[in-house]
Amino acid sequence: MRLIGGYNIPLEGKPEHGISVMPESDVLYLPLRSRRFTFDELSVKEGQRVNGGDILAKDTDNYGVPLLAPRAGRVRLKARDGHIVLEEVALLEERADMAEEKMEHIEQEMGAAGINRYKLLTLGAWQFFYDAYSGRLPDPLGTPQAIIVSTVSLEPFVVRGDVQLHKRLLNFTRGLEQLQSLLEYQPIYLVMPDIKSNLANLVRDQIRGYAWVKMLEIPLTYPYDDFGILARRLGLKRNKGPVWAVRTEGVLAADRALTMTKPCTVRIISIGGTGVQGPTHIKAVPGYPLEAIRYKYVLEPAARLINGGALTGEAVRDDTLGLDAECRGLTVIPELQEREFLGFARPGWDRSCYVPCYLSSLRKPFRERFTSGLRGEARPCVSCGYCDEVCPAGIMPSLIHKYLYRDLTEEADQARVDLCVECGLCSYVCPSKIDLRKQLIDAKDLIAKEKEEMRQEQLRQEEARKQEEARRQSEEKSE
Ligand code: SF4
Ligand code: SF4
Incomplete structure (x- = not known):
């Protein structure tokens, strides 16, 4: 397959090559949710002492994937909503053993490959x-x-x-x-x-x-x-x-x-963006207090903290206190509370753009200072087609946007919204700052849900037809 679309976004704040080790914290706040997981089944009790590597909770919808204790400590379940808090944290020996009886059982059923999995x-x-x-x-x-x-x-x-x-x-x-x-x-x-x-x-x-x-x-x-x-x-x-x-x-x-x-239990994550003092990589455990990271690296208290990259990351909620188990990077951008006056009319000397429409196209290539400000955009689609041009999936986000605007989900399905890889480039280049990525993700979810409901309905009808057939046959026999 030929690679199409794509674009490298020139942004300031790229993390340096080095890795700083964060000092050990005596308390950890482990969020019970991350991007893909919801740890809904607790495996520990209030006040229980655990070792590093012990299972604290599992996600029952995801094959029981565990939330591990990154360090030894005492469990507090109700100290903070949505978190398991580990207090009296200590760097004690990690759990390295596996329950022998369980292993034998797995080996009998699935062989050595089963044990590895x-x-x-x-x-x-x-x-x-x-x-x-x-x-x-x-x-x-x-x-x-x-x-x-x-x-x-x-x-x-x-x-x-x-x-x-x-x-x-x-x-x-x-x-x-x-x-x-x-x-x-x-x-x-x-x-x-x-x-x-x-x-x-x-x-x-x-x-x-x-x-x-x-x-x-x-x-x-x-x-x-x-x-x-x-x-x-x-x-x-x-x-x-x-x-x-x-x-x-x-x-x-x-x-x-x-x-x-x-x-x-240990992660290397990046901390980058224009709101960071010395963008770099850090070594820390899940649950590490975000406040301590902010204190050390974030320039302004009001900066927006994003869990993940600049295009697909999600803003960290105010009530999230620690790094989640899936975090790969934190992006920090200065928060601009108000629209810049006549921002849309400015010539854009400091803005890099997918198309050379700003005055900045006269400058040598440079990395843009990325903030949360909209500068007056957020307008209807102007049919420029840039989103279609950069889309690596070969679909037409501008067309799908128009279908979705008119609630034409069937047409969006035919336009292959399912091929969207959720990269966020379309939203980034859109001069009207339409959140195309979110619209397409929501549409994909809706269409997948509708198709699943139709499939279930067909199964139900098929089952009812079989039962009816069996009933008719048994009536015929008894006659
Ligand atoms: S988010 Fe989806 S539609 Fe937008 S550019 Fe990426 S793949 Fe294409
Ligand atoms: S980039 Fe934005 S304005 Fe341009 S066609 Fe796509 S949705 Fe419309």
């Missing part, structure tokens, strides 16, 4: 896996047609793969071998920015002899690292079975869980 799930590594097409957590007991491993992260400003790989190349290649142990003959596609680079050669040297790893080079244009785009590019058809996808941190977590049988 069980370890990935319960030691916190499975949460780094995605279904390439839906973005959801895949079934840990499923059989994928392939695994896509990406060392590339192109959205500003999420954690960079090269930063995570630094000094951990051996763990990474060992993690790749561990992934292979989960498969029979299916390939692993390793996505790299440059397959002739020193890093790629080092990886190649270490995995020499493993024919199942195929390297794939991609242009460094956002969002060509998106798993859905990569799966389509590789010709992996949706109806041929799931495609698992995982980034650098997931391979490192797989190594930790399967090679060392240790829980994955």
Whole structure:
């Protein structure tokens, strides 16, 4: 598949290569929700003492994926709404053992591969896996047609793969071998920015002899690292079975869980954006107090904190107190409360734009200072077509927007809204600042829900027809 659309957004505030280790905190606030997970089943009681790696709660809708205690501590369940609070936090020995009886039981049922999958799930590594097409957590007991491993992260400003790989190349290649142990003959596609680079050669040297790893080079244009785009590019058809996808941190977590049988409790995350003093990467555990991060890195108290990248991240709610289990980066942008007077009429010397329509096109390329201000946009669609031009999925967001505006969901479905990979480029380039990404995500969800309801209704009707048929046959027999 030819790659289309895409655009690299020039923004100020790119995180530096280094990693700062955050000091240990004596209290952790673990949110019970993250982007994909809702930890709805508690595994601990009020006041219970736990070790690092113990399971605090599980998401019953996602194969029981656990929320792990990142450190030892005492559990407080009601101290803060929506969180498990760990007090008296200490860096004690982590849980490394697995319940022997359970392992025997799994081995009898599923063999050694079953044990590995069980370890990935319960030691916190499975949460780094995605279904390439839906973005959801895949079934840990499923059989994928392939695994896509990406060392590339192109959205500003999420954690960079090269930063995570630094000094951990051996763990990474060992993690790749561990992934292979989960498969029979299916390939692993390793996505790299440059397959002739020193890093790629080092990886190649270490995995020499493993024919199942195929390297794939991609242009460094956002969002060509998106798993859905990569799966389509590789010709992996949706109806041929799931495609698992995982980034650098997931391979490192797989190594930790399967090679060392240790829980994955530490994260490297980025902290970037124009609201940050010294954009960088930090090492911290889930639940780490956001207040402490703000205090150290955020320039203005009113700055907006976004969980994730500049395009697809979500604003952190005021009542969220700690890093969630899935956080890959924090983006901080200055909050502009009021519209700039006649902002839309300004010539735009300080604004970089997808199209060279501002005075800034006379300047050398520069990174824009990104804020929450709208500067007078937020207007109806002007049919410029820029959103269609950058869309990497090959659909027409401007057309779908018009259908949705008139409640024509069937037409939106026919225009293949389902192919949207939710990259947010259309919203970014739109001169009218229409939140196309959100509109398309909502439409996808609505259409999927309607289709599921129709499917259930058809099943119900089929079942009723069968029961009626059986009743008629039994009546005929008794006559
Ligand atoms: S329509 Fe979807 S895939 Fe296309 S640019 Fe917008 S968010 Fe990205
Ligand atoms: S970029 Fe915005 S204004 Fe231009 S066609 Fe798309 S929705 Fe309309």
